[in-house]
Amino acid sequence: MYITELELKNFRNYKELTIQFDKNVNIIVGRNAQGKTNLIEAVFLSSIGRSFRTSHDSDLIRFGQEEAFVRVKAEKEVIDTKVEIKINRHHKKSIQKDGNTVHRTSQLIDNIIIVIFSPDDLKIVKEEPEKRRKFIDRELAQIKPAYYDCLSNYKKTLQQRNACLKEDYVEPSLLSLWDEQMIIYGSDIIRMRKDFIDRINEYSSRIHRGITNRSEDLSLQYDPNIRFCETKEEQQEVYRKELMKSAASDLRMRTTTRGPQKDDLQFFVNGVNARSFGSQGQQRTCALSLKLAELDFIREETGEKGILLLDDVMSELDESRRDYLVKTLHENQLFITTTDIDPGILEYYPQARIIEIEKGECVNLEKPANL
Template sequence: MYITTVELQDFRNYESLNLSFHPKVNLILGNNAQGKTNLIEAVYLSSLGKSFRTANDVEMIQFGKKFFRVKIQAEKKNEDVCVEMAVSKESKAVKLNGRKIRKISELLENVYIVVFSPEDLKIVKEEPEKRRKFIDRELCQIKPLYFNRLARYKKILLQRNTMLKEQKPKLSLLEIWDQELCEYGSRIIIERAEFIKKLDRISSEIHRNITNGKEKLHVQYEANVPFMKSMDEQQALFLEKIKGALEKDLSRRTTSVGPHRDDLKITINGIDIRKYGSQGQQRTAALSLKLAEIMLIREETEENCILLLDDVLSELDEERQNYLINSLSDIQLFITSAELSEKVRASLPEGKTFYVTEGKIEEEKKCNTESVIESLK
């Protein structure tokens, strides 16, 4: 699948834009703070209905304007997809193929997008929350039910934490929240465990290829509530753990048990690289995880995803740049950068190049050799 066009109105620093893309490579070049990332942020909205940069939709409205509008069209194997979104300070409306949707989960499983930025290169060494977001972002794309369960779990968790902060929490109400938290949390744990098992298999193979077999990557689920194979066992264990932590939770006024405390353990040759890995090992592991994410989407959906490389090539050495580019010849790429070497540009498949200056975009025109020769006759 691939994005064909994007239309923007009052989105970030774009007052008005209508752009057509190449199904293979789209280079988006320009100095910093000109709007390169803003453009691919708009493209990303068609996938999950939200930004990969901010949780607040209103931040994407151009300064001084009342709303923004985005329209993205894509082509898949058997159908065309059109996603439209309009956001004001008071409301958010999303249409899929001309039909207004009630829930964002209805948007999922239509446009599959993976974003890879310099922040993702830090995913291995930074706090567990970044690794949980990495897991959740992927699972939400391929499993709309997971998206709904995660949203419900977060809402219950917020309500429970609010009650824990009260001067005299009602234990009878806490028990009700505990039952619901265990139900939705257990489903999340089981989904994550299955996903991470697949992620480990694919990323290990990719990492072995990148390092020419010198290193063995292993990704392991560190579940706050240990994973159990059946739903009944999972819920029973969750409930036991959360009841056992009640005194601590009342003292700290927050919930200490559940998948909101999960993490990924990432090792190379048995060494935990979150703490002891070199920067090169951590970056290679992050690259392996991102490429595994792309392959997982293909495996689960039988569709190629779209990859947004946001100023990340300059962060990789030449060997890893080449591996990344050679691995992605069959999917649509959006590459933002201040500049790309001629060597890198020559290694890319065919495509289009756009130059961004202060929210204005100009497409690079290819020289037509035949017309030049004809004009010289």
């Protein structure tokens, strides 16, 4: 799987742009605030129909304009695919895939699969549990329609249950209705998350040993708010009991206190909690191992080689970690944004496409002018 072409109109700081990509390595170079990240943001948009930087679609429209347009063409197993997105300040975003209207973003699942690694991903390891849940949800929802649907239904049910709890009088039968819905969807979420983390743990542990030259062992631990059970029936029964136990506190606090919306993911390096005691370098390596493990998970789950976007992270890694990165990703299409090109990357990828960005415009070069 690889992206062949990107077309933009009034997207961020781009007035109009059409560019073809190399199927292996694309290095996007330029000074800060020129539009490098905007370019890969548009690429990412084609994957799940949402930005990785903002939840407000209007932010994607060029200043002073009413509508932005993004078209991404890709090749998947020798079959061409195309995603077109129109974002209007006053109307709902419209998406088409291969000429057909996309009514739900879940219709984009497993179409163009993209993994992004940026400096913000350090937050997955070092900040609040919400960041880690968001990571799990985004990666699972991107390739598993069943998870996407289950998560969407759970969020709607949770919202309804919380609204019910905020009423001055809570109707027991109505609360019971929401409880049963939460038990069904929540139990499935817990079980799918557990399977995902177990598999990602296997991949990331191997990758982490390689990155650190076997000096560190990484272990991931799923920390569900409601205990994981081996069978679906047992999981639902445990979930039901936990909701019953928390009923009084839920009524008092007027919110749902138990469920997967409280889950967490723990990182351990050589047996030590990386969030609490790891150095920033160790935390960054944990995040990198996690992101590379996604590619292995995607390949095993879908048979496809995911596309990797590396947004301004090469300068954050030491030489050994950069070397590991470029030498192990030769089977995936890469997009690398940077202010300066590392000669080591060009040495390993001499045919890489260099895209120079300046003020929302790009110039394609055979190689950077300073080499």
